[in-house]
Amino acid sequence: MTDTETKTGGEALVDALLANGIDTIFGLPGVQLDPFFAALFDSQDRLHVINARHEQGVAYMAYGYAQSTGKTGVYSVVPGPGMLNTTAALSTAYSCNTPVLLVTGQIPSALIGAKRGQLHELPDQLGILERLTKKALRMRHPAEAGETLNALLYEMWSGRPGPVAIEAAPDILAITAPTRTTVAAEMPVAPPFDADKVAQAARILGQAERPMILVGGGAFHASEEITALARMLSAPVQSWMLGRGVVDDRTGLSVNRPAAGQWWRETDAVLCIGSRGEYERATWGLDRDMSFIHVDIDPEELTRAWTPDIGILGDARDVAAALLEAIPAENRKRPGRIEEIAALRDRTRAYLDEKLGPQMAWLDAMRRALPEDGFFVEEFTQVGYVSRIGFPAYFPRSIVTPGYQGTLGYGYATALGVQVAHPDKCVLSVSGDGGFLFTANEIATAVHYNLPLVSVVFADGAYGNVQRIQRDLYGNRILATNFTNPDFVKYAESFGADGRRARTPEELGVSLTEAFKARRPTVIEVPVGQFPDPWPIFMAKPPKGQGRKAMPDYGAEAANPFE
Structure with a gap:
């Protein structure tokens, strides 16, 4: 009783x-x-x-x-x-x-x-x-x-x-x-997966010459299994915002969106696990010779926009583990594929350095300074955008984003929650000056609880992305995108936090290293000008092959960046 x-x-x-x-x-x-x-x-x-x-x-x-x-x-x-x-x-x-x-x-x-x-x-x-x-x-x-x-x-x-x-x-x-007296809630049990569909998927993936894996936030807890699958199949793994770190970028198996787009041109089998795969299907398109296998815990997701070749309802880790057992009996040899992925990663990085060099330099400085077990909270700002393809992730959940909601200004307060959850880890928040002031009043909270969050604020005095669109697509009709900033160093200091200013990536690296060592709430202002436009690279579409499947095609048109 x-x-x-x-x-x-x-x-x-x-x-x-x-x-x-x-x-x-x-x-x-x-x-x-x-x-x-x-x-x-x-x-x-x-x-x-x-x-x-x-x-x-x-x-x-x-x-x-x-x-x-x-x-x-x-x-x-x-x-x-x-x-x-x-x-x-x-x-x-x-x-x-x-x-x-x-x-x-x-x-x-x-x-x-x-x-x-x-x-x-x-x-x-x-x-x-x-x-x-x-x-x-x-x-x-x-x-x-x-x-x-x-x-x-x-x-x-x-x-x-x-x-x-x-x-x-x-x-x-x-x-x-x-x-x-309350007892803990009963937790739901993952639905049983269809073993026959797993066997079919294993056969397709094992016999594929150039398989590829897409992951999202639904695969965070399946990192070990998916990394093993990628090694078994010699397959590159792509994530966009959610899903970063499911496969450690240091393994050499994880590829960013521009690199994945190049692989997509010739891939013959895709395993999409814990992700909608919405952008890739709708923007890059699907060839009749490409098999698409979709694994998701949400039954509606498997038929929300289309019907995949094989749809498997189930938990990402459970299904990935089953595939690990089933694929070896079907698996072909793929000589040179790992080296090809490495070359693709190198070629993509060189391209990013050429086209988005300023953003990449800042990201490199931050990645070197942030400890390997640290957390990165990105915002909707120019450096934050490029971080999705230019900031390596080392473990699941290490990069926090607002996903498709695109919540401008969420970053600083969100990063405080990350710091509370991981009091002994270094947490880095990256914002633009526009978004930062949405929740910058929470510096007071950081000081009150002595939360050693380090925040980098890239300050250009404008909602830069919107202003570029006004300038480039609407005949320079600049309206409501300029603003006046406080001195962010003094602003931080007025709360009792540490304030710094860095004008070069090298200075930022030094400031970050010192701030992480000090373990105090810190704001680092980085004055910047206009950055190169990253969107043509994000939205680039690989050339269409022959016999594409009928799919809605509403992605932004852009030239293939490597041609």
Whole structure:
């Protein structure tokens, strides 16, 4: 028989979090959450609470915590405007399949939906949350806390992971009632894969002359198996934003997007695992002689836009392990392929140095300074864009991005969450001056908790990418893309952080090395001008072969960069 105890709703909710192994929560208290934070106060020895200077700050921190660990990131804010301030972080978590849990308040339960103008009242807060998350529920009684939270966590981890939310009215958090002792949520079991389809895929991959592997964030936990597959098949492995580090760039098997585009011209079999493969299919196209094998935990993904030659529903690690067992009986010899991949990597790097030399020089300086076990949080800025093809990744989750959501300004606060999750590691945040000031107020949080995050701010006084488009594609109609910056060194110092300035890649390397050694919150301003345009290289399409399969072709047109 389950034990019962009289608790407040806030205490019951905290106990449910603790029962599920939650030990960190990012949150801003407020009147609708007072009973919940009172319960958090009483559990400080087991649940660490970190506040911030803005609701978006705690939400992004939870995202960074979750994205860099693969564990549940939790944040709590008041309802209404507090919750709405976090929606960009929720949408980023949704786009990147990141396990983020929002705990938010509500107006008094008897007045929900009455539209009587209560503090922080929204017309339908739960409905809003239902459209931004995998699942959102309302806690209606202290006795429901464990059951409600566990249902959300089960949904969070079912199939494709994603954010969830729980809301509770202040009177429900405050009342006392008998509650059962909460046990941890039952976790979903990965669906069994079709062994016959795995055997078919093994036959195709084993007999292929030039196989290739695409990976995404769904393959983070399958790094060892996928690396072994790549070695077995002598196959290059490509990732874009999510999936970086699934295969260590130092193995020589990982290739960036421009190099992968060249291999794609002649590949005869593709294994797409834990990734949509959307860009490659739609932009590069598929030849009738190319077999496409798609492995995904989400059944809808396998037929969302098209039907692959072989679609395998299953966990990336389980299927990769099964392929490792099945391929050797079918596997052909591929002499010279490893050397060919190495030559392709070298040729691509030389091309990037030629066309994007300024960005590559800054990236090289940062990669040399950041320890091998450090974390890199990129932003939507010129150097950040190029980092997707020019900054080597050494292990899964070591590079944090906003994925297809493209969340400008998320970076600094997100990197603080990464630092909280990895207190003994070096974390490097890279932003432009436009995006940095979206959450730069959280320098105060870095100083308050002595989080030794190092942030590099490339300052050109403009939203540079948008301005280039205005200049090059719209007849130099420059509007609303210039701005005035503070002195970022003095700005950082005004919070009590260290401020530095570097004008060359060499100076940046020295500043980073010293900052990582000092283990203090640090902002390094890097004054820059216009950078070369990276997008023609990102969006380059390999020449189409004969007999292409019928596929929607909505990718940006660009010349093949190597011809």
